[in-house]
Amino acid sequence: MIPAAFTYQRASSVDEALDLAAQGGEDAKFLAGGHSLLPLMKLRLAVPEILVDIGRLGELSYIRDDGSHIAVGALTSHDEVATSGLLASELPLLAHAAGQVGDPQVRHRGTIGGSLAHADPASDLPAVILALDATLVARGPSGSREIGAGVFFRGLFETELQPGELLTEIRIPKPQAAGWSFQKFTKRAIDWAIVGVAVQGDSVALVNMGQTPVRASAVERALASGAAPREAAAQAAQDTSPPEDLNAGRGYREHLARVLVGRALEESRSRA
């Protein structure tokens, strides 16, 4: 399987990438590690006419302590996130979850920005940055803007990013509450989560329980009013609309959400 024909353009700076994307208009897509985009292109589910390769923009690959928050360049690979000493101490939830994405080969190539911009609700990192209340920084022809994780994900594979806009940085506040957990249920190690959950303190976000990653608001409300973890976890499926597919029906996903949220809250509290 090979992708449909396209024109490959390699950017040597963010400015050049934005120029190339502006010239390409709606026919252009950014290529980072390519581990979400290239498989879709092979299946003809994505057929961009122009790929603007941003894979060599070292200026977008970093993990930096900015005092109140950690800044992660969009092009930082999952492997770099997973093995970062700074993240292991400041944001262990993110480092751990990045180490659970795909397999080692995928983590060598896949990037945090690529995963978020792709916005697959079955991916791990969108729910993680939602639980962490991150802010995403995007650059476009008219400058830079910040987008809260809570409004970034608009729908299935759909984000707030406009055509020609490039996700450049993820800013994650240092958590106030130390406890965290990441749980996912898969049939094989490399599969996408059938359901997953990310917990930081009393923030809870779900993987693959709707068209976007979602906060388990009912669980969070129950925790805020003093419910025990298992009691709060019983609310995990409330207000969700999980997909039905070959792996699981709605009822099974709802069950998994309750079980995994319960485990995650208990693990999180044991680490607090």
Next chain:
Amino acid sequence: MKVSVTVNGSQVAAEVEDRTLLVHFLREQADLTATNVGCDTSSCGACTVLMDGQSVKSCTVLAAQADGREVVTVEGLATSSGEMHPVQRAFRAEHGLQCGFCTPGMVMATVSLLAVNASPTEEQVRSALEGNLCRCTGYHNIVRAVLAAARDGATASERRPG
């Protein structure tokens, strides 16, 4: 477009379509056919090679993305006099293969693992090979081979491309 990749220490340059995948560049332009196309969907790992020292699935990398980089395939592991790499020796000694189709990818994933973790536990080995499937299900001997290679000190410094 013109793509030039250092493959197993030698420069391989060719004019290819923009959509050419690295695995096809290796098999058709570099004429190195040990790297197999298995699933073609970045699941099975049969096409694993090293790019700038890290394992990648070459069916999910464009040749254009490898332009100017260093790639090592399983053909590049043995010395020029034909002496096998310690990981290859261990796979043979421990019978870490059955039909052999997944073996080039398993070996390259192992070389990549041992470069960053010279003495992995069995659990670490199993988790490092998550991205490589063996349809003969010969996993036990593969894991044994990786552990044996680690005991023999098959670290990055012994990697001998070319």
